[in-house]
Amino acid sequence: MSVLKPGSERPRRAGAGRRLSALAALLLVAAPALADTAPARVVSMNLCTDQLAMLLAAPGQLVSVSHLASDPLSSSMVAEAAAFPANRGGAEQIFLMHPDLVLAGTYTSLASVSLLRDLGVTVVQVPPVTALDQIPGQIRTVGAAMGRAAQAEALVAEFQAGLAALATDLPPRRAALYYPNGYTVGEGTLADDVLRHAGFDNIGARAGLTGGGTLPLERLVMAAPEMIVTSTKYPGASRSEDILDHPALVDLRAAAGITSSDADWVCGTPHTLRALAGMRAAREALE
Amino acid sequence: MRLLLPLSLLVVALFAASLLIGPAGLGLGESLRALFRGEGGPVVLVMQEIRLPRAILGLLCGAALGLSGAAMQGYLRNPLAEPGLIGVSSSAALGAVLALQSGLAASFALALPLAALAGAAAAVLLILLLAGPRGGALALILAGIALSALAAALTSLVLSLSPNPFAGMEIVYWMMGSLADRSMTHVWLAAPFMAAGMAALLTLGRGLDALTLGEDAARSLGVNLSRLRLVLVLGTAAAVGAAVAVAGSVGFIGLVVPHLLRPFAGARPSVLLPASALGGAAMLLAADIATRLIAPDADLKLGVLTALIGAPFFLHLIWRLRRVEA
Numbered sequence: 001m002s003v004l005k006p007g008s009e010r011p012r013r014a015g016a017g018r019r020l021s022a023l024a025a026l027l028l029v030a031a032p033a034l035a036d037t038a039p040a041r042v043v044s045m046n047l048c049t050d051q052l053a054m055l056l057a058a059p060g061q062l063v064s065v066s067h068l069a070s071d072p073l074s075s076s077m078v079a080e081a082a083a084f085p086a087n088r089g090g091a092e093q094i095f096l097m098h099p100d101l102v103l104a105g106t107y108t109s110l111a112s113v114s115l116l117r118d119l120g121v122t123v124v125q126v127p128p129v130t131a132l133d134q135i136p137g138q139i140r141t142v143g144a145a146m147g148r149a150a151q152a153e154a155l156v157a158e159f160q161a162g163l164a165a166l167a168t169d170l171p172p173r174r175a176a177l178y179y180p181n182g183y184t185v186g187e188g189t190l191a192d193d194v195l196r197h198a199g200f201d202n203i204g205a206r207a208g209l210t211g212g213g214t215l216p217l218e219r220l221v222m223a224a225p226e227m228i229v230t231s232t233k234y235p236g237a238s239r240s241e242d243i244l245d246h247p248a249l250v251d252l253r254a255a256a257g258i259t260s261s262d263a264d265w266v267c268g269t270p271h272t273l274r275a276l277a278g279m280r281a282a283r284e285a286l287e
Numbered sequence: 288m289r290l291l292l293p294l295s296l297l298v299v300a301l302f303a304a305s306l307l308i309g310p311a312g313l314g315l316g317e318s319l320r321a322l323f324r325g326e327g328g329p330v331v332l333v334m335q336e337i338r339l340p341r342a343i344l345g346l347l348c349g350a351a352l353g354l355s356g357a358a359m360q361g362y363l364r365n366p367l368a369e370p371g372l373i374g375v376s377s378s379a380a381l382g383a384v385l386a387l388q389s390g391l392a393a394s395f396a397l398a399l400p401l402a403a404l405a406g407a408a409a410a411v412l413l414i415l416l417l418a419g420p421r422g423g424a425l426a427l428i429l430a431g432i433a434l435s436a437l438a439a440a441l442t443s444l445v446l447s448l449s450p451n452p453f454a455g456m457e458i459v460y461w462m463m464g465s466l467a468d469r470s471m472t473h474v475w476l477a478a479p480f481m482a483a484g485m486a487a488l489l490t491l492g493r494g495l496d497a498l499t500l501g502e503d504a505a506r507s508l509g510v511n512l513s514r515l516r517l518v519l520v521l522g523t524a525a526a527v528g529a530a531v532a533v534a535g536s537v538g539f540i541g542l543v544v545p546h547l548l549r550p551f552a553g554a555r556p557s558v559l560l561p562a563s564a565l566g567g568a569a570m571l572l573a574a575d576i577a578t579r580l581i582a583p584d585a586d587l588k589l590g591v592l593t594a595l596i597g598a599p600f601f602l603h604l605i606w607r608l609r610r611v612e613a
Binding site for chain 2: 182224237240251
């Protein structure tokens with residue numbers, strides 16, 4: 001999971017997330033013209049909307065995706081993204097692509113978004129999802145904005161079938177998400193919900209964390225996790241990532257299962273099911 | 288001895304406190320048992336793999352910095368000579384960062400302390416060259432400021448250009464220092480260099496005693512000044528270089544500690560050197576305990592605390608120097 005990349009999803013309070021989704025939905029209802037006539041040139045400037053747009057777009061409709069879409073540590077659709085020119089989210093660059101619709105996240109550079117709006121470009125901002133059951137709404141929001149409601153419904157149906165197929169009634173076992181600098185996530189995050197659905201009890205949530213925060217290595221060790229999910233290392237060296245090789249964690253790994261979170265954990269898209277399937281397999285391996 | 292015994296007791300007490308204080312909130316008896324017991328259990332893991340290396344590194348790095356400060360001040364007969372202030376620590380940090388980012392440290396573990404040692408040695412040599420054998424205050428400080436700024440800028444540049452997004456955020460760690468989440472690996476990597484460097488510096492006591500009478504007097508007492516200088520450069524480079532390689536550059540310890548202890552040491556470097564090593568260890572252990580007590584989850588940097596004590600002290604010194612020079 002890439003917790004630092006601009007434009008990627010950040011853990012946030014579930015309540016606020018739902019309110020924002022509702023708001024986004026309202027905005028779309030209030031702009032029927034948008035939904036009726038499909039925009040011909042769509043530009044996405046957020047990693048998560050990039051992937052949903054690539055899944056939903058009609059041929060030729062999507063003009064550009066963000067540069068993060070081609071980062072294998074953040075994006076589940078690197079191969080697909082290669083077909084599109086990348087943007088870096090600057091208002092100038094986006095405007096010169098003459099978009100009819102710009103897709104952005106609610107945390108995407110607010111200065112760029114408001115500048116684009118001032119220039120008369122339609123910008124739809126999509127909030128990050130904080131639970132698996134918000135993903136269908138997310139797909140529908142992007143689908144409606146792009147005038148691809150039918151494709152969105154098909155994708156939702158596929159997602160819900162996949163989610164149902166991965167349901168488990170195994171009793172929860174202790175798991176921890178552990179990232180560079182001892183960062184972990186607690187309640188109200190997509191990663192926490194993935195763990196819960198896969199039959200795990202998230203130690204970060206147990207420690208009282210809502211959203212993200214640091215869990216000292218000592219407390220992780222004392223919580224005795226049976227499964228540790230860490231992140232893939234970036235190239236180059238950093239002291240922050242050293243913690244993933246700390247001997248105490250290595251000893252813990254010997255006792256616990258270990259798996260690595262990847263790009264599938266970053267955004268709430270149908271690819272999140274792959275992350276869930278991986279965790280469910282890890283949970284079954286504990287039996 | 289009247290000075291060293293209470294200082295030793297203080298270091299032992301702080302070392303024990305460093306072992307017993309931590310976010311996991313373990314019981315006293317439980318932690319002590321786990322420290323000496325062989326196998327298994329999360330408490331054993333916390334005590335032996337997390338807290339013990341942190342306490343050992345606090346002890347060694349503090350001693351290395353305090354001792355290096357006292358030795359440099361003794362040689363240059365200048366109260367402002369301190370590894371952090373005159374750019375030795377930041378040059379060591381540059382060496383360490385280059386070893387890490389070039390991938391050298393990953394392929395050959397000893398490259399990390401060795402590169403930091405090389406950075407520190409280059410800085411000490413440059414300072415001795417620029418400040419001259421007498422080490423005039425102005426020349427020393429100007430050379431130190433320039434060297435610190437250059438090394439810090441190059442460190443920031445290397446970290447900013449790293450493909451790793453975390454590296455850029457670690458600039459503050461290399462400038463301020465921290466012992467959070469260090470492991471026994473770091474102890475094994477740095478301890479031999481720090482021990483060798485400190486052993487070398489401790490042999491300088493008699494020579495530095497003689498040097499307080501002036502260079503001619505020292506020479507007539509049979510002190511080989513060029514050999515003394517060589518041991519000083521290598522000893523400081525090994526001690527400070529290894530300390531910075533694993534803990535980042537922690538400032539002000541080498542400045543504050545010798546000054547606080549000088550009145551008790553009777554201005555004799557041979558007493559001041561071991562006393563400063565113990566005092567430095569005590570100060571760094573105390574600062575590290577404070578980072579855990581003040582903000583347990585925020586990874587407060589060591590340099591923040593040492594500078595809070597050290598900077599006002601430094602200003603006070605400058606004030607006194609001004610009066611002396613006027």
